Amino acid sequence: ETGVTQTPRHLVMGMTNKKSLKCEQHLGHNAMYWYKQSAKKPLELMFVYNFKEQTENNSVPSRFSPECPNSSHLFLHLHTLQPEDSALYLCASSQVSGMGSYNSPLHFGNGTRLTVT
Amino acid sequence: AQSVTQLDSHVSVSEGTPVLLRCNYSSSYSPSLFWYVQHPNKGLQLLLKYTSAATLVKGINGFEAEFKKSETSFHLTKPSAHMSDAAEYFCVVSGTGGFKTIFGAGTRLFVKA
Secondary structure, X not given: OOOEEEEOOEEEEOOOOEEEEEEXXXXXXXXXXXXXXXXXXXXXXXXXXXXXXXXXXXXXXXXXXXXXXXXXXXXXXXXXXXXXXXXXXXXXXXXXXXXXXXXXXXXXXXXXXXXXX | XXXXXXXXXXEXXXXXXXXXXXXEEEOOOOOEEEXXXXXXXXXXXXXXXXXXXXXXXXXXHHOEEEEEOOOOEEXXXXXXXXXXXXXXXXXXXXXXXXXXXXXXXXXXXXXXX
């Protein structure tokens, strides 16, 4: 059983809908991440949160809005998406050292398969 | 700057034969290196990690990887493939001083009966 839980597992939404993806980690980690995995493309980092503060925003369109209310929960709010946003969205967590080193392994959830119609 | 290259997009082996998945990296300093595996409709799972303690790293499910600094390689091997090893494998390099984790493009492993 994974220590990182993502809900829902599958989501179908229209381009005008608003929905949210949820991620919860039970590992006591202090950093959380959103990745996008599309068919035949490398894994794309979207956002990084360290101690609830966003430290990376990898030029993600504003129709994706992350929220990290505490170090255990991470949300991805979706609004006015495009068909090309259909993908597997993966959440991960890790423990970042006091020196700001991200060398610890990432622990991934099973993802949310998003289809935009 | 860091980068990672997985030399094969697909590898096909027969069950019971050895597995070799190749990974080359580039890093300005001593990197941490990882291999992850992803089964269909699942997230990525850590197979093994190198952090300079030993050049030969043993992981889960019989996999191991050898760090070769002179060749800037971190190839993943397994002596005998099992059907359950069929999955996608990712080589990852990470550094210090901020978020510098880079994923390779992945290698899809097929195992034939």
